[in-house]
Amino acid sequence: MSSEVRFCTACGHAVEKRVPAGDHLPRHVCPACGHVQYFNPRIITGVIPLWQERILLCRRAIQPRLGFWTFPAGFLELHETASAGAAREAREEAAIEVTDLQLNSVITVPHVSQIYMIHYGQMRSAEHRPTAESSETHLVDEAKIPWDEIAFPTIFSGLKRFLADRAAGQFSVHSLDLHWPTKKSG
Amino acid sequence: MSSEVRFCTACGHAVEKRVPAGDHLPRHVCPACGHVQYFNPRIITGVIPLWQERILLCRRAIQPRLGFWTFPAGFLELHETASAGAAREAREEAAIEVTDLQLNSVITVPHVSQIYMIHYGQMRSAEHRPTAESSETHLVDEAKIPWDEIAFPTIFSGLKRFLADRAAGQFSVHSLDLHWPTKKSG
Numbered sequence: 001m002s003s004e005v006r007f008c009t010a011c012g013h014a015v016e017k018r019v020p021a022g023d024h025l026p027r028h029v030c031p032a033c034g035h036v037q038y039f040n041p042r043i044i045t046g047v048i049p050l051w052q053e054r055i056l057l058c059r060r061a062i063q064p065r066l067g068f069w070t071f072p073a074g075f076l077e078l079h080e081t082a083s084a085g086a087a088r089e090a091r092e093e094a095a096i097e098v099t100d101l102q103l104n105s106v107i108t109v110p111h112v113s114q115i116y117m118i119h120y121g122q123m124r125s126a127e128h129r130p131t132a133e134s135s136e137t138h139l140v141d142e143a144k145i146p147w148d149e150i151a152f153p154t155i156f157s158g159l160k161r162f163l164a165d166r167a168a169g170q171f172s173v174h175s176l177d178l179h180w181p182t183k184k185s186g
Numbered sequence: 187m188s189s190e191v192r193f194c195t196a197c198g199h200a201v202e203k204r205v206p207a208g209d210h211l212p213r214h215v216c217p218a219c220g221h222v223q224y225f226n227p228r229i230i231t232g233v234i235p236l237w238q239e240r241i242l243l244c245r246r247a248i249q250p251r252l253g254f255w256t257f258p259a260g261f262l263e264l265h266e267t268a269s270a271g272a273a274r275e276a277r278e279e280a281a282i283e284v285t286d287l288q289l290n291s292v293i294t295v296p297h298v299s300q301i302y303m304i305h306y307g308q309m310r311s312a313e314h315r316p317t318a319e320s321s322e323t324h325l326v327d328e329a330k331i332p333w334d335e336i337a338f339p340t341i342f343s344g345l346k347r348f349l350a351d352r353a354a355g356q357f358s359v360h361s362l363d364l365h366w367p368t369k370k371s372g
Contacts, residue, residue, distance in 0.1 A: 043227055
């Protein structure tokens, strides 16, 4: 992301990379107007949609990891709560409405500067369909989850945590760090 | 933040605000090179530092809310885990080392597009001191917390959740949304 930063967003002058006074890391600083452009990790919010005992999975129709399976998840937008963002992703990726979203996992992925906030929630109906982002959508039993074709390690870990909580009959919020690249990240 | 975006970071041309093809929100798009600049919520990571039963608080030496009290917290940096970022903030704001950080609260604040990740952790020693960011640092008993002079509603809520868990003798991760502005945000 930051490799593309060559010009100041405020005045259009070429920027320099240096440590501003009182700071501790190099930033993109404009020598003309003094504007400092910061870059920070981004939040990916997602939801494991449930219909009775089954879980809704989507086959990705877009890169990266096209053709692999995921539950709905994507970048949190400005002025959006994490749960509202996850519900929006469910609409965009599988044309479903999900309610009663509960946070289940917070997964930090420093390698790619991302933090996943993974919820679970109830589908309003059993209906779902492919979208521009998903070539297929399926309600699957736990025993039928395609573990070898899950899109990202975060999705894999989020599903595992949820299933472990459900099996134990007790849900809590789990916090973990995932260090990519791993074998699962392809 | 995004109000300052008038020029393309990739080529320096003036940008337009419009919805890119396949997207659902207006973005800063460059008509010259096609670069799209995204802005997303930012993560503030913090830690409630503990020495025996006492809590370390810092009086802010910087804006916003200069002169009000907080525990160490600040923006998560690229390629940093939430707990590592919180430990860094403790060093920067109070010159302390904190270990065994545990996530306790995840607070979404959509009004300012921020998500707080609040941990608690153990100080390696009882030593601490003012810094460029803190005009005073104090180890305080729970009964002496200056609730009317806490810097932000998120800091207030994070402290309350931690103290409730500690009183109950059982810690978990709490997820909540805070909608600013409130009376506390003054």
